[in-house]
Structures are given as C-alpha cells and as structure tokens.
Amino acid sequence: MKIYTKKGDQGMTQLIGKNVKKTHARVEAYGTVDELNSFVGLTSVLLQEEKHEDLVMDLTKIQHELFDLGGDLANVTDKHKWTLSNKAVEFLEAKIDHYWDEAPPIRTFILPGGGKASANLHVCRTVARRAERLVVNIQEASDELPPAAIKYLNRLSDYFFAAARAVNARNGTEDVLYERGKDVFK
Amino acid sequence: MKIYTKKGDQGMTQLIGKNVKKTHARVEAYGTVDELNSFVGLTSVLLQEEKHEDLVMDLTKIQHELFDLGGDLANVTDKHKWTLSNKAVEFLEAKIDHYWDEAPPIRTFILPGGGKASANLHVCRTVARRAERLVVNIQEASDELPPAAIKYLNRLSDYFFAAARAVNARNGTEDVLYERGKDVFK
Amino acid sequence: MKIYTKKGDQGMTQLIGKNVKKTHARVEAYGTVDELNSFVGLTSVLLQEEKHEDLVMDLTKIQHELFDLGGDLANVTDKHKWTLSNKAVEFLEAKIDHYWDEAPPIRTFILPGGGKASANLHVCRTVARRAERLVVNIQEASDELPPAAIKYLNRLSDYFFAAARAVNARNGTEDVLYERGKDVFK
Numbered sequence: 032m033k034i035y036t037k038k039g040d041q042g043m044t045q046l047i048g049k050n051v052k053k054t055h056a057r058v059e060a061y062g063t064v065d066e067l068n069s070f071v072g073l074t075s076v077l078l079q080e081e082k083h084e085d086l087v088m089d090l091t092k093i094q095h096e097l098f099d100l101g102g103d104l105a106n107v108t109d110k111h112k113w114t115l116s117n118k119a120v121e122f123l124e125a126k127i128d129h130y131w132d133e134a135p136p137i138r139t140f141i142l143p144g145g146g147k148a149s150a151n152l153h154v155c156r157t158v159a160r161r162a163e164r165l166v167v168n169i170q171e172a173s174d175e176l177p178p179a180a181i182k183y184l185n186r187l188s189d190y191f192f193a194a195a196r197a198v199n200a201r202n203g204t205e206d207v208l209y210e211r212g213k214d215v216f217k
Numbered sequence: 218m219k220i221y222t223k224k225g226d227q228g229m230t231q232l233i234g235k236n237v238k239k240t241h242a243r244v245e246a247y248g249t250v251d252e253l254n255s256f257v258g259l260t261s262v263l264l265q266e267e268k269h270e271d272l273v274m275d276l277t278k279i280q281h282e283l284f285d286l287g288g289d290l291a292n293v294t295d296k297h298k299w300t301l302s303n304k305a306v307e308f309l310e311a312k313i314d315h316y317w318d319e320a321p322p323i324r325t326f327i328l329p330g331g332g333k334a335s336a337n338l339h340v341c342r343t344v345a346r347r348a349e350r351l352v353v354n355i356q357e358a359s360d361e362l363p364p365a366a367i368k369y370l371n372r373l374s375d376y377f378f379a380a381a382r383a384v385n386a387r388n389g390t391e392d393v394l395y396e397r398g399k400d401v402f403k
Numbered sequence: 404m405k406i407y408t409k410k411g412d413q414g415m416t417q418l419i420g421k422n423v424k425k426t427h428a429r430v431e432a433y434g435t436v437d438e439l440n441s442f443v444g445l446t447s448v449l450l451q452e453e454k455h456e457d458l459v460m461d462l463t464k465i466q467h468e469l470f471d472l473g474g475d476l477a478n479v480t481d482k483h484k485w486t487l488s489n490k491a492v493e494f495l496e497a498k499i500d501h502y503w504d505e506a507p508p509i510r511t512f513i514l515p516g517g518g519k520a521s522a523n524l525h526v527c528r529t530v531a532r533r534a535e536r537l538v539v540n541i542q543e544a545s546d547e548l549p550p551a552a553i554k555y556l557n558r559l560s561d562y563f564f565a566a567a568r569a570v571n572a573r574n575g576t577e578d579v580l581y582e583r584g585k586d587v588f589k
C-alpha cells in the first residue's frame with residue numbers, strides 16, 4: 032500500500048476510534064506534538080555535533096515519549112490504557128534539577144540563544160509551550176485528557192530551558208540577561 | 218515606494234479583492250503557507266550542502282507552487298482562474314513513489330531526525346500539516362476553496378516524509394523505529 | 404526555589420495581575436513572541452558565523468524589545484507604563500530603508516531562501532507575522548493593546564524581509580523571483 036491513501040482529501044481524518052475534521056482540537060494538539068518532535072529531532076543532531084551525548088540520549092527518550100503522548104491524545108476509544116506515565120514526568124524533574132545546577136544562577140529572564148544547539152533547545156521550549164496550550168484547549172472542549180499530558184509538556188519546556196542553559200555553560204557561553212528585566216526567578 | 222506602507226497598523230489588511238482583519242481564516246492560511254515556504258527555503262540550503270541535487274530541484278518547484286497556492290487562497294474576486302493545478306499533485310505522487318522505494322520498508326512510526334536536512338524535512342512535513350489544518354478551517358467558514366489546496370498540502374506532507382527517509386537512506390543513517398509502536402503502515 | 408512550580412498543571416497560569424487559562428489570547432500572543440524570540444536567537448548565531456556583525460547587533464536589540472513587548476502583553480494591571488515605545492518602531496524603519504538599498508530592486512515576490520542565515524531571517528519574518536495575527540486577536544476580544552504592539556511586529560517582519568535580502572546581496576546570492584508572479588511591489 033502507498034503512504035498516501037487520499038482518504039483525507041475532503042478535510043476529514045481519523046482518530047483512533049472516530050472520524051473527525053482535520054481542525055478537531057485533538058488533531059491540532061497531536062499534530063503540534065509531532066511538530067515539536069521534529070524540532071527535537073533536529074536539535075538532537077546539533078547536540079550530537081557539539082558532543083553533548085547525555086542530552087542526545089535524553090532527547091531520544093523524549094522523542095519516544097512524544098509518540099506515547101500523541102497516541103494517547105489520538106485515542107478516543109472507551110477502554111484503553113494511557114501509554115505516557117507519571118514516571119516520564121519524574122524523570123524530567125530529576126534532569127531539570129541536574130542541568131539547572133550546571134549553569135550559574137539567574138534572577139532575571141535571559142535572551143534565548145548562545146549557540147546553535149542551545150538556540151534550538153529554546154525553539155523546542157517554546158514549541159512545547161504551544162503544544163501545551165493546544166492540549167489545554169482539548170480540555171476546554173470538556174473532553175477527557177491523558178492525565179500526564181499537561182504536566183509532561185509543562186515540565187518538558189522547563190527541561191529545555193535548563194538544558195539550553197547547561198549547554199551554554201559547558202560551551203563557555205554566557206547567557207545574556209534581559210536588560211530591562213526585574214527579578215522574576217525566585 | 219517603501220515596503221512598509223503602514224496600512225496594516227490598525228489590524229486590517231487586504232486580500233485580493235477585499236479588506237479583512239489580519240485574523241481572517243484566509244490570512245491565517247496563506248500566512249502559514251508562507252511560513253512553510255520559509256522552512257522549505259532553509260531545507261533547500263541544507264540539501265544543497267549534503268549534495269542531494271534532485272531534492273533541491275523539487276523544493277524550488279514546490280516553493281513556486283506554494284506561491285501559486287498562497288495567491289489562490291488570497292483571491293476572493295469573482296472571476297479568476299486557479300493557479301495551482303492537479304498536475305502539481307500528480308507530480309508529488311510520482312516523487313513520493315520514487316523516494317519511498319529508496320528507503321527500507323517500515324511498519325511502525327519512525328522518530329523524525331537522522332541528519333540535518335532530513336530533520337528539517339520532518340519540520341516541513343509537520344508545518345505543511347499545520348497549513349493543511351488552516352486551509353480546512355477556511356472550508357468550515359463555508360468559503361470556496363481552491364480545488365487542489367487540501368490535496369496538495371496533504372500529498373506535500375507525505376512527500377516530505379518519503380524524502381526525509383530517502384535522504385537518511387542515502388546517507389547510510391537508519392531511521393529509529395518508535396519502540397512502543399504497533400504496525401501502523403499497511 | 405525550583406523553576407518548575409507545578410502551579411500550571413491544571414491548565415491555569417498567571418498574567419501580571421490576573422489568573423487565566425493557558426489558552427487565553429494574551430498567553431497565545433506572548434507565547435508566540437517568545438517563540439519568535441527563540442528563532443531570532445538562532446538566526447543571530449548564524450549571522451555571527453557569516454560575519455554580519457551589524458545585523459547581529461540589531462537582533463540583540465530586537466530580542467530585548469521582544470521581552471518589552473511580551474511584558475506589555477502580559478500586563479493587565481490598571482496603572483502601569485508600556486515598556487515598548489514608538490522609538491523602537493522608528494529605529495526599525497530606518498534600518499529597513501538602509502538594508503533595502505543594499506539589495507537590487509524587485510517588482511515581484513521572491514522565494515524565501517538563499518543562504519542559511521537569510522533563510523532563517525525569512526522564518527523569523529513569517530513567525531513575526533504569526534505573532535502579529537495573535538496580537539490582533541487580543542484586540543478582537545476588545546481588550547486594551549500596548550499601542551506600539553501591532554506596528555512593531557508589522558515593521559519587524561518588513562525588517563526581516565529587507566535584512567534577508569541584504570544578506571543575500573552581500574553574499575553574492577541572487578534572490579529567485581517567483582516565476583508566475585505579477586508586479587506587486589510598487
């Protein structure tokens with residue numbers, strides 16, 4: 032069979048268990064998780080070039096988890112188990128603490144950037160937050176959400192923030208502080 | 218004349234044939250086609266570096282077609298001809314078949330990534346799907362759509378998928394299979 | 404304190420002065436300004452590699468201004484001063500005129516691309532326009548907007564257009580004209 036099935040040419044598509052419009056809140060959400068996954072794949076290549084092997088391993092784990100999440104979001108059948116678990120959230124929290132300690136403390140916002148991998152981690156951070164907003168949007172349609180979904184994406188964006196700062200610290204690149212910023216990190 | 222005309226400073230802008238808010242569904246759609254076009258331009262540079270000349274030529278053709286599509290989406294005048302035609306769709310289908318045969322067969326989802334050009338092709342794939350959702354959204358406003366629009370963007374995302382896999386195959390990079398994935402490709 | 408506060412795990416979050424859903428129009432808008440800021444950070448790294456020092460300095464200034472804008476958009480308290488001013492808009496206009504003169508005149512649309520930095524400037528251009536649409540969307544909720552917000556983002560996208568063309572001109576890369584394009588630039 033060909034990968035193009037032409038089934039979606041009238042604007043409809045399939046969830047696991049239901050046919051819906053391509054603008055359905057769930058399709059918007061897992062489509063954006065897929066977009067995030069692509070930026071993570073790109074960032075992984077750049078981290079490999081800069082030899083941050085531990086982060087490359089994290090990102091591969093995260094890419095699998097984004098598929099777990101996407102599958103959970105696509106699934107509207109009655110009896111099914113969630114694939115993404117709270118363990119993935121706890122793993123991220125441990126990693127955030129770890130990378131956070133590698134970078135010098137900050138009180139103000141910092142400009143996203145520094146090096147190629149680090150800048151791409153900030154892109155991942157903000158696309159993760161876009162995905163998070165679209166998952167919250169499913170919730171507003173008063174539809175059942177995978178229990179770990181919001182938590183996972185929220186922590187994931189903090190993970191990318193901590194990781195971006197650790198990469199800059201390792202490369203000897205100082206984060207530029209937002210010059211008109213008040214103290215926001217407590 | 219300067220490129221900044223200041224006409225849009227109150228939040229209104231022009232289609233071909235009508236003045237509308239910048240949040241109009243058509244503006245969202247062709248604005249995203251323009252965003253996609255920019256990622257395609259970037260990916261083309263990376264494919265050139267990796268010497269995939271056939272793909273570079275495809276992407277230039279696609280960039281022109283994205284302008285055809287954007288113009289069609291912007292046009293709300295009564296009598297006008299569509300610029301994007303079904304021939305462009307058929308060309309993509311032939312290319313999909315061609316690149317699909319270059320990569321080893323898969324049954325499960327694969328992690329987007331591998332190399333720089335390939336990862337960027339996955340970004341294009343997912344941004345094309347975002348654009349497709351916004352074109353379907355015009356349809357919901359029960360507004361006339363360019364006949365080839367959804368089909369073209371749908372096939373384009375499959376084209377990027379096949380191309381990303383072909384590039385990895387040529388570079389000797391194996392696609393990583395989603396580890397908890399069932400057989401989804403038939 | 405840790406950067407992850409877990410406060411947002413139920414889908415709510417804070418503006419400066421109010422608690423709202425993460426799908427609130429203001430959160431969508433400054434979240435996208437943050438995404439734009441990340442792409443600007445990435446583009447800055449690439450411009451540094453290609454030794455366009457003047458553009459690197461512009462982009463750093465712009466990154467600070469995007470934080471000014473984000474803070475203004477987040478602020479719904481009664482008495483506060485706007486941080487982003489019209490001076491920033493005028494600065495962009497002067498820069499547009501300057502870079503515009505560096506590149507050969509055009510009458511038709513051009514394909515986004517050419518080199519790595521230039522292609523990324525086009526990505527910034529189109530993400531700035533996405534941010535602009537989301538700021539206009541706040542306005543539709545008949546909510547008070549920072550006076551410079553739309554103007555700034557609008558001019559910023561023209562800045563990225565002019566800058567992308569100047570970079571190509573400096574690198575001796577000719578912009579490819581959209582082949583089926585009529586004269587659109589007057």
Ligand code: B12
Pocket residue numbers: 139140141142143156188189190192213214215216217404405406407408410417418419420433434437469470471472473474475477480483
């Ligand atoms: C807006 C905002 C953002 C925006 C920034 C907007 C912009 N400028 O572009 C964006 C979306 C970019 C953002 C991003 C992030 N943010 Co943020 N953000 C905020 C928010 C809502 C406001 C920050 C701000 O600008 N405050 C401005 C100051 C002036 O306001 P204020 O401190 O509330 O002070 C007011 C009053 O309290 C009073 N006041 C203050 N001090 C005093 C003193 C006295 C004596 C008196 C009388 C009054 C007074 O007057 C002030 C003016 O109104 C805060 C939450 C909050 N409500 O504080 C989180 C917050 C600072 N962010 C947070 C985080 C984690 C992040 C991110 C890391 C998230 C991520 N994973 O991406 C990133 C980091 C970005 C970066 N590059 O550094 C956390 C920090 C947690 C911590 N441990 O400290 C906070 C606290 C939210 C939270 N609870 O989780 N953020």
Ligand code: B12
Pocket residue numbers: 032033034035036038045046047048061062065097098099100101102103105108111325326327328329342374375376378399400401402403
């Ligand atoms: C969700 C989804 C996605 C999500 C993935 C979500 C995630 N995990 O992140 C995203 C958006 C990422 C995605 C992307 C793509 N997808 Co997709 N996707 C699907 C979808 C809707 C579900 C796939 C899935 O996870 N199934 C899970 C399994 C377990 O479900 P199932 O096979 O339906 O099985 C259920 C029942 O049938 C039953 N069952 C199954 N087997 C059996 C056997 C027995 C005996 C019994 C009793 C019951 C039973 O139980 C299961 C549990 O509910 C399918 C369409 C569909 N409804 O199957 C398309 C589908 C697999 N996708 C497709 C395509 C083409 C793609 C893309 C290439 C599109 C693109 N151009 O980008 C990409 C590839 C991405 C990649 N990196 O590999 C095509 C494949 C066409 C083909 N030739 O096979 C499909 C079939 C859609 C279609 N008709 O066009 N996709």
Ligand code: B12
Pocket residue numbers: 218219220221222224231232233234247248251283284285286287288289291294297511512513514515528560561562564585586587588589
């Ligand atoms: C759609 C559009 C876009 C789309 C393009 C869609 C696509 N093809 O993908 C997108 C979103 C990509 C875009 C981007 C940009 N655009 Co634009 N765009 C337009 C718009 C609305 C239409 C352009 C078009 O395709 N016209 C097609 C022609 C055929 O239409 P027309 O000229 O109106 O002609 C019709 C009639 O007038 C009549 N007609 C025309 N000539 C004649 C002659 C005679 C004798 C008769 C009887 C009839 C007649 O028939 C025509 C058919 O309907 C114009 C505004 C406008 N309404 O013209 C701005 C416009 C051209 N864009 C503009 C700008 C600045 C840009 C950007 C630089 C913005 C940015 N910062 O990103 C980019 C540049 C992109 C690039 N890569 O080059 C400006 C140019 C300002 C200037 N100084 O000239 C314009 C004029 C808008 C404005 N007022 O600000 N744009």
Ligand SMILES: C[C@H]1O[C@@H](n2cnc3c(N)ncnc32)[C@H](O)[C@@H]1O
Pocket residue numbers: 159160161163164411416417418425430431433434
């Ligand atoms: C750091 C600040 O970012 C905002 N915030 C919280 N979640 C998101 C999201 N998904 N997208 C954008 N902004 C968000 C809140 O205002 C928070 O306080």
Ligand SMILES: C[C@H]1O[C@@H](n2cnc3c(N)ncnc32)[C@H](O)[C@@H]1O
Pocket residue numbers: 039044045046053058059061062345346347349350
């Ligand atoms: C492969 C799966 O992706 C989903 N799908 C179809 N079209 C889109 C789109 N434009 N954006 C995101 N997801 C989409 C459907 O669920 C399809 O079955």
Ligand SMILES: C[C@H]1O[C@@H](n2cnc3c(N)ncnc32)[C@H](O)[C@@H]1O
Pocket residue numbers: 225230231232239244245247248531532533535536
């Ligand atoms: C150049 C053309 O782009 C459209 N336009 C104006 N503002 C935006 C925006 N923020 N996003 C997308 N398109 C826009 C209008 O149609 C304008 O005429």
Ligand SMILES: [Mg+2]
Pocket residue numbers: 034035036037039371375
């Ligand atoms: Mg399809």
Ligand SMILES: [Mg+2]
Pocket residue numbers: 220221222223225557561
């Ligand atoms: Mg304009």
Ligand SMILES: [Mg+2]
Pocket residue numbers: 185189406407408409411
């Ligand atoms: Mg948080």
